Amino acid sequence: MTTIARSVSYHPRTGNHVDGPAESAPAEVETAVAAAVEAFPLVAATPPAIRQAWLEAIARELETKADELCALADEETALGDPRLSGELAKCAASARFYGTVATSGHWVGALVDTVPGPVPTELRRANVSLGPVAVFGASNFPFGFGVLGHDTCSAIAAGCSVVVKAHPAHPRLSFALAELATTVLREVGAPDGTFGLVSGFKAGLALVDAPAITAVAFTGSRRGGLALVDRAVQRERPIPVFAEMGTVNPVVVTPSAAAAGNASAEQVAAGFVASFTLGHGQLCTKPGLLLAPEGSGIAEAVGTLISRVTLGWLLTQGIADSYRDGLARLVDAGATALGEGKEGGETGLAAYPAALRVDLDTLQPGSFLLEECFGPVALVAEYASFDDALAAVARLQPSLAGGVMTSGQDDPDAAAAVETISRQVGRVVADGWPTGVATSWGMHHSGPWPATSRPDASSVGSAALLRFTRPVCFQNVPQAYLPAFLRDDNPWGLPVVRTGR
């Protein structure tokens, strides 16, 4: 007699839990991968316009079922409204965006190059779909980086089949989204196995180990991401792991910005507090550190404003434990309280937001002050010399994003700040905050190690598809044997660049 292990669905608002769906047995993982293997060549050979229609159907069904999906998501995440309904709407928009990218041909990058010579050589290069891929979504974006989020939709857009690992922070929502996807994809005629879901920790490891899986996309903690990176390296044939992990995202306020009216202490503090407490601080792009001029009043204003922020709930017991532990470790490392937000009812996984002050000199490699503390806490450091502030930024761990508040076009310090920050991050934001990642052509949601495991790749935007492709060069291959996107008759209608610039 075997017992079926079940996932557990926790409710952050109350701390209660109910049984979630069953975890996947090893044979079920094998079945899911085998289906993805069978589907892959069919998905890859499907014209992008058809794949776009699949994604459009998913987007529409997400919108149709928005109310019930958001209610279920709120039970399991306590992220509330309008956050969850907004996230669902953006998730549907992203599915459509990746469909548009698929038909744009950007991801294919078809190039026809004729090399001169006595007998010219013809080199036709394009990015081909990689194979079945595994997706590990995030706790903090149950839609955006969930079962049907950026990774899944960009992989399908790029012609790959996908097996998703359900996230333990929202197992029931994961299964509901998987059922939605399976039903919709069947209805629109996508091959069986285009999408699959597995559940459970061991199932996730089996997925990474499966020889037929060709890439892993992950969004979440550094511990989780690095564990998958290590695991994938141990395979007989290592595969890329695109782990988006995130660290502290620093924002610097230049001296003239603090002096100018467009970045008054109250404005900067209000923007900072709103940004680092968004989603109760559970964002990989949370600004975790603000560097402001001494005497600007910004630190004090942050302290005042944070005390007005209401209590919120963290996503999981693990995150709640880490947050409390992290706050204590930040204080141990030398941070002192600027203020805390204690309003609201302290039930379930509730946690209070906090702002801490640190000395610039204590921001040194090895200090816990340089580590990400996931949740609604951020540090403020004041500087006497702007050069010292930039030197501190250069000592930080690289991040997904960083920001600079300037006094406009004539800020004498802004160019150096942008340059310094750009060496440390995947995205530099001027006169704004790093939270809010647009799903668009120019986005780069990535960053140098350890912000991600692959600084060259992006998990959001048009470049997200490239992770699930691989260039192949076809040398002197006759027309009849070329992939559709490299043939002269161009049946998919994707753009082709010809030799040279």
Added chain:
Amino acid sequence: MTTIARSVSYHPRTGNHVDGPAESAPAEVETAVAAAVEAFPLVAATPPAIRQAWLEAIARELETKADELCALADEETALGDPRLSGELAKCAASARFYGTVATSGHWVGALVDTVPGPVPTELRRANVSLGPVAVFGASNFPFGFGVLGHDTCSAIAAGCSVVVKAHPAHPRLSFALAELATTVLREVGAPDGTFGLVSGFKAGLALVDAPAITAVAFTGSRRGGLALVDRAVQRERPIPVFAEMGTVNPVVVTPSAAAAGNASAEQVAAGFVASFTLGHGQLCTKPGLLLAPEGSGIAEAVGTLISRVTLGWLLTQGIADSYRDGLARLVDAGATALGEGKEGGETGLAAYPAALRVDLDTLQPGSFLLEECFGPVALVAEYASFDDALAAVARLQPSLAGGVMTSGQDDPDAAAAVETISRQVGRVVADGWPTGVATSWGMHHSGPWPATSRPDASSVGSAALLRFTRPVCFQNVPQAYLPAFLRDDNPWGLPVVRTGR
């Protein structure tokens, strides 16, 4: 009193050796890296047209010193003429090509994207130069993949400073090329530290460990490549290692190709033997396995032709030992002799070329028959069913390149062959041989693991520069603080794509 360790310069034709240049002490490696760190921001900020002029000056000096460089290269490699003079000419042409790519802006991929909204968001994305990089060249291409080969020139073109590790198979040539580069770069006004050289095994490890090094490019054996991959993962901040290692590059002859006049047994056999003995078989693109129809006479013709190939010299004692060992292991694994070439004088590191016959069924994972044997040996397997031949190809380790000999546009088996091979390689060659890698826009010199450690990256062609860049998104950053290639006034004159397709 300390003794200075010296490298040893071996001469394959005679087996003799002379003292080579001194190996680098730890402090010398630190100095080289520090100089590269200092140079990097200056190189990155230099307009591509200037970097192109630097590469042009290197190309011209290579051509000016061609005779003495080729003589030195021949002493250390025994690759002879016209091979070495041809390789030097191609090396100079490659330096110029990478200069052209630099000014084309292909590597920058500048994109300006305006995201609509109540307040539009402006996302400007481009590939920025990565930082100081380390280059480990190959034994078998003293110019093309040597000190001033594809890796070094594409890295400088991409705005990076470079520290090269001298190859122990040609230490004196490595130092001569380094002196040439240092002198030329100083003359044309490149920053000190744009280029540096270190020597010795330990110096190479120290280079990979150096915190300021941001990427490693390697061409060589699997053992060497994987050692660097492992080493780079152990760093506090892992960096990408672009290791081009190579395996067996299979070529299949379709049934109708063998039946057609344009691929007679003699023609196929002659092309195959010429390709796998080129450079005395010491090419990473050597076709190591030919799959031909039973009864086509191709195997027998290969056996006849190989016996007419003269003896040649292998590059190093290590390669010579591995080759002899590899031949024995291939026979142990079931291969039988089709023929050997024994003509020529057996001096120094001489080795005879050989063709072996194997049963299709013995090509199974785990067999030594699937391993690369570096040197002038290749296998021929005959098939009864073409499906079985393609199934065997799918069981091989992935390769840099693979080929298919077809009967032209109406070959009923060619499409399946191209499709199967394309899943296994970085480049599919039709009606030709995989040796000969054009330095051009459409080239992709790479392949799935273990052919390379980074199947998405290419070590030859316009894409080679991308290895030494990293995308950064600049969000709402005022004009004055943007990098040159993203500003509206576009001082570098590189192409910029605006939102959308």
